[in-house]
Amino acid sequence: MTGLVVAMDGPSGSGKSSVSRGVARALGLRYLDTGAMYRAMTWWMLQQAVDLADPAAIAARAGEPRIVSGTDPDGPEIHVDDVDVAEPIRQSDVTGAVSVVAAVPEVRARLVALQREIAGAGDIVVEGRDIGTVVCPDAAVKVYLTASAEARAQRRSAEVAGSTVEAQQAAMAKRDILDSTRKTDPLSMADGAVELDTTALNLEEVIAAVLRLVEARRGSEGEHESPDGRDRIHERT
Numbered sequence: 001m002t003g004l005v006v007a008m009d010g011p012s013g014s015g016k017s018s019v020s021r022g023v024a025r026a027l028g029l030r031y032l033d034t035g036a037m038y039r040a041m042t043w044w045m046l047q048q049a050v051d052l053a054d055p056a057a058i059a060a061r062a063g064e065p066r067i068v069s070g071t072d073p074d075g076p077e078i079h080v081d082d083v084d085v086a087e088p089i090r091q092s093d094v095t096g097a098v099s100v101v102a103a104v105p106e107v108r109a110r111l112v113a114l115q116r117e118i119a120g121a122g123d124i125v126v127e128g129r130d131i132g133t134v135v136c137p138d139a140a141v142k143v144y145l146t147a148s149a150e151a152r153a154q155r156r157s158a159e160v161a162g163s164t165v166e167a168q169q170a171a172m173a174k175r176d177i178l179d180s181t182r183k184t185d186p187l188s189m190a191d192g193a194v195e196l197d198t199t200a201l202n203l204e205e206v207i208a209a210v211l212r213l214v215e216a217r218r219g220s221e222g223e224h225e226s227p228d229g230r231d232r233i234h235e236r237t
């Protein structure tokens, strides 16, 4: 399947980044982290002391930063105006502000255009919140990862030194609401997406399930009729 696009959506801590990178590695595909692009835009807005309480102020500056994303699943890179921001975009100031910046239509229009440019050639796993619905609606494989709020908070708190599961769960719940209720491109499941609940699965099991889904899709494009991805993925997990 040349030009394969795998769209991976879901809320924070559902496993999008780890699963997407694993799938891209296994299949020799590129990888794009669109959340990192929204974080990079937010980092730049904070650096420029843009008033984030004013959507018009954010919109007015959204065209300025030059955001360049790498697509290597083994070492995803992200630069803003030639500054490597891979680390600072994960800091709590950016995490706390990113949903507000990502809700501004001018920000989304700019970043979606960039994402489509990168994904255009295909052979890529693209992860985010609106990939199957907006960025790559024609993706051959669309996955919507979920996990219980507790599991997601536990995974995140294991990553962040000194954080408690309760604090993570509260912060994630706040971000989930902002990401799901924004007017433009809210977090929602795309038509044709396969929902995969990862609460009780480990990373390897989730990656294997997505690889089976790709396989099923390839099979259904061949000579013989085969069941759709949803049936096959549930059969075997």
Ligand SMILES: Nc1ncnc2c1ncn2[C@@H]1O[C@H](COP(=O)(O)OP(=O)(O)O)[C@@H](O)[C@H]1O
Pocket (backbone or CB within 6 Å): 010, 011, 012, 013, 014, 015, 016, 017, 018, 019, 155, 156, 159, 198, 201, 202, 203, 206
């Ligand atoms: N199925 C899983 N089981 C256990 N831990 C997982 C699973 N999927 C992801 N993780 C871990 O949870 C954390 C968050 O995963 P990540 O891929 O960053 O999620 P997202 O991109 O959806 O926010 C990472 O430390 C990752 O290793």
Ligand SMILES: Nc1ccn([C@H]2C[C@H](O)[C@@H](COP(=O)(O)OP(=O)(O)O)O2)c(=O)n1
Pocket (backbone or CB within 6 Å): 011, 012, 013, 034, 035, 036, 038, 039, 098, 099, 102, 127, 128, 129, 130, 131, 175, 179
């Ligand atoms: N395609 C996307 C990707 C991310 N976002 C927003 C929503 C998220 O709160 C932030 C950060 O995304 P990221 O995937 O890095 O978030 P996590 O920390 O993995 O939850 O960006 C978006 O609006 N659209």
